[in-house]
Amino acid sequence: MKTTLINIGFGNAVVAERVIVVITPASASGKRLREEAKENNLLIDATHGRKTRAIIVMDSNHVILSAMQPETIANRLMNLESE
Numbered sequence: 001m002k003t004t005l006i007n008i009g010f011g012n013a014v015v016a017e018r019v020i021v022v023i024t025p026a027s028a029s030g031k032r033l034r035e036e037a038k039e040n041n042l043l044i045d046a047t048h049g050r051k052t053r054a055i056i057v058m059d060s061n062h063v064i065l066s067a068m069q070p071e072t073i074a075n076r077l078m079n080l081e082s083e
Contacts, residue, residue: 037063
């Protein structure tokens with residue numbers, strides 16, 4: 001099985017096959033997911049101090065904060081599927 005990494009900004013990468021969803025942090029579900037992940041020590045901040053623009057939910061229940069636009073991350077995931 002091939003593992004494909006996708007860049008989520010500032011030298012950080014995630015395994016593309018393990019991404020469940022990419023959402024905006026302003027959504028109600030985004031805020032709730034972020035708080036629950038923080039309480040359960042499953043929150044990973046990959047923004048390097050910049051504004052959170054996307055929340056990535058992984059199949060391991062980890063929630064990753066990214067400074068990249070959700071559309072950019074989604075496009076990268078879509079491009080992998082078309083290859």
